[in-house]
Amino acid sequence: MKKNLIFANISSHDNNFCITFIYGHPKVEKRYKVWDCLIKFSTSLNENDDWLVVGDFNQFLRDIEKFSFKNNKIKGTELFRNYLNRCQLEEIPPKGKFFAWTNSRDETNNIWERLDRVLPTLYGLTNMTMLHLPTSQLLTQSMEQ
Numbered sequence: 001m002k003k004n005l006i007f008a009n010i011s012s013h014d015n016n017f018c019i020t021f022i023y024g025h026p027k028v029e030k031r032y033k034v035w036d037c038l039i040k041f042s043t044s045l046n047e048n049d050d051w052l053v054v055g056d057f058n059q060f061l062r063d064i065e066k067f068s069f070k071n072n073k074i075k076g077t078e079l080f081r082n083y084l085n086r087c088q089l090e091e092i093p094p095k096g097k098f099f100a101w102t103n104s105r106d107e108t109n110n111i112w113e114r115l116d117r118v119l120p121t122l123y124g125l126t127n128m129t130m131l132h133l134p135t136s137q138l139l140t141q142s143m144e145q
Contacts, residue, residue, distance in 0.1 A: 004034045007041065016049040024058030024115070028075050031059060035083040042087040045121075053089055053119040060114070061091065067099065068111040089119040 006021040020041065025031045038053065045051055059080045060066055066074055084091070094100075099112035 002037075005037055016046060018045065018049060018051045020051070020053045020055075022053060022055035022057060024056060026058055031057075031076065032079070032083075035080070038087050038089075039083065042089075049121075051089075051121045053087075053117070055117070056115045057117055058115055065099075065114040066111070067113075069108050070111075084119065088121050090121070092118045092120065 004023050004025055008019045008021075010017040010019075018041075020038065022034065022038075025034055042051070057080070060074050060077050061081055061084075062077065063074060094114070094116075099114050100116045101113045103109075103111045105111070
C-alpha cells in the first residue's frame with residue numbers, strides 16, 4: 001500500500017508538521033489497507049503535531065457525493081468515517097465545484113463524484129479552505145506562471 005501514500009515531515013524547534021498525500025485504492029477491499037496505514041501513522045504523532053492528509057480517497061463520506069442516473073449504491077461510507085475519526089481527521093468542506101470527477105459519458109451513463117479531500121487533524125489546521133477549480137482553469141493558471 002506504500003504506492004498509495006506519500007508521507008512528509010517538516011520539523012522546527014518545537015513544532016512538527018506532517019503531510020500525507022493519498023490515492024485510495026480503486027478496490028474497496030484494498031482501500032481499507034491504505035486506511036490502516038493512516039491509523040498506524042496517526043498513532044506515531046505527538047499531541048501537538050499538525051497533520052494534513054490530501055488527495056483522492058476513492059471513497060465517499062455521504063450519499064450526495066455521487067450522482068448518476070444508474071445505481072447509486074455506495075459502500076464503505078460508515079467505515080471510512082470511523083477511520084477518519086480514529087485518526088482525528090476533520091474534513092474541510094470544498095468551495096467551488098462540488099464534483100471533482102466525472103466519467104464524461106453520455107447523459108444517462110454519466111457519473112459525477114467527489115473523491116478529493118483535504119483533512120487536517122482536529123487540533124490543528126481546521127481553518128483552511130479547499131477550492132476545486134475547473135480543469136481548464138487549472139491549466140490556464142499553470143501556463144501563465
